[in-house]
Amino acid sequence: MRARTAQELRPPRWWRDRKTVTRVAAASAGILLATAATAAVVLRGPTGGDPPADSYLGVFTPGAPRSYTSVQAFATATGVRPGVVVYYSGWREPFQARFAAAVTRHHGVPLVQIDPTGISLKAIASGRYDDYVRSYAASVKAFKSRVVLSFGHEMNAWWYSWGYRHVSPAVFISAWRHIVTIFRRQGVTNVTWLWTVNVADKQAHILSPGPWWPGSAYVTWVGIDGYYTQPSWTFASLFGPTIKAVRRLTLDPVLISETAAPATSAQPAKIANLYAGIRAYGLLGFIWFNAPGHQDWRLTGPASFTAFRKGARTYRPPGS
Numbered sequence: 001m002r003a004r005t006a007q008e009l010r011p012p013r014w015w016r017d018r019k020t021v022t023r024v025a026a027a028s029a030g031i032l033l034a035t036a037a038t039a040a041v042v043l044r045g046p047t048g049g050d051p052p053a054d055s056y057l058g059v060f061t062p063g064a065p066r067s068y069t070s071v072q073a074f075a076t077a078t079g080v081r082p083g084v085v086v087y088y089s090g091w092r093e094p095f096q097a098r099f100a101a102a103v104t105r106h107h108g109v110p111l112v113q114i115d116p117t118g119i120s121l122k123a124i125a126s127g128r129y130d131d132y133v134r135s136y137a138a139s140v141k142a143f144k145s146r147v148v149l150s151f152g153h154e155m156n157a158w159w160y161s162w163g164y165r166h167v168s169p170a171v172f173i174s175a176w177r178h179i180v181t182i183f184r185r186q187g188v189t190n191v192t193w194l195w196t197v198n199v200a201d202k203q204a205h206i207l208s209p210g211p212w213w214p215g216s217a218y219v220t221w222v223g224i225d226g227y228y229t230q231p232s233w234t235f236a237s238l239f240g241p242t243i244k245a246v247r248r249l250t251l252d253p254v255l256i257s258e259t260a261a262p263a264t265s266a267q268p269a270k271i272a273n274l275y276a277g278i279r280a281y282g283l284l285g286f287i288w289f290n291a292p293g294h295q296d297w298r299l300t301g302p303a304s305f306t307a308f309r310k311g312a313r314t315y316r317p318p319g320s
Helices: 017-037 069-078 097-105 121-126 130-143 169-185 236-247 265-282 304-313
Strands: 057-060 084-090 107-113 147-151 189-199 219-226 254-259 285-289
Touching: 057 130, 069 304, 084 285, 097 107, 097 130, 107 189, 121 169, 130 147, 130 169, 147 169, 189 254, 189 265, 236 254, 236 265, 254 265, 265 285, 265 304
Parallel strands: 057 084, 057 285, 084 107, 107 147, 147 189, 189 219, 219 254, 254 285
Antiparallel strands: none
């Protein structure tokens, strides 16, 4: 496998911008619904494609958490009910209980990626933002249903303000532990803590995640983000080295927390490879990033929808 460039490994950025999400949400939902009609011949039938109730097959769609419409459009188009639904939240933003409730009503679990853009992690660790963290914790506790929370994802890369060129691993760990500790002191027991890293690649200056590990006492699951940006890449070549590095740290369950393949003729094969990799490595599942970025990552065409549904039929979460 040739070396991955920083541009290829750097995730699409627009979805963190809530204004852009608002503009594209309706259009993306319309595209999905139109595609669902095109693919109806291969997706016809009841919920036979649904994975188990405790599925960790998930999705991010534009519009979340403003509306559940685009998530429902994805479910209609694929014939697969997402078991995990992601939204991205800026620091100081409240917990979106209304959207989380919609996810729960549709038999899914909300996953919130909290992004401390432009915020001092040292200030978080020192307690300057404790009022916000306590308020957020109280809202999650009041929600009662299960929530997956992640903070400062892809910290082993350089493109975010909390990444390794801007914040030391020690400061990141202090901030992470401080947040988890506040939740525990408030008696919040319905949170799964997801420590999310990017696939490592030295030549692209994306480091092995070990220095940022907060310790098993502060983490429930590990998330790994990575995209099939080249036709030759497989699950093993893309994710394998990082999974190996994570396994040196912990045996905690691993979720592929952001992934997709470009909307090309190769997309169905990559989807099949993704499902096969999840099975081979014994991982929880994956989150499909169904949105445009520096490439268009959305599922496109009947063959891709068929591959997604076919994989879901054979998917089983660990222990099932």
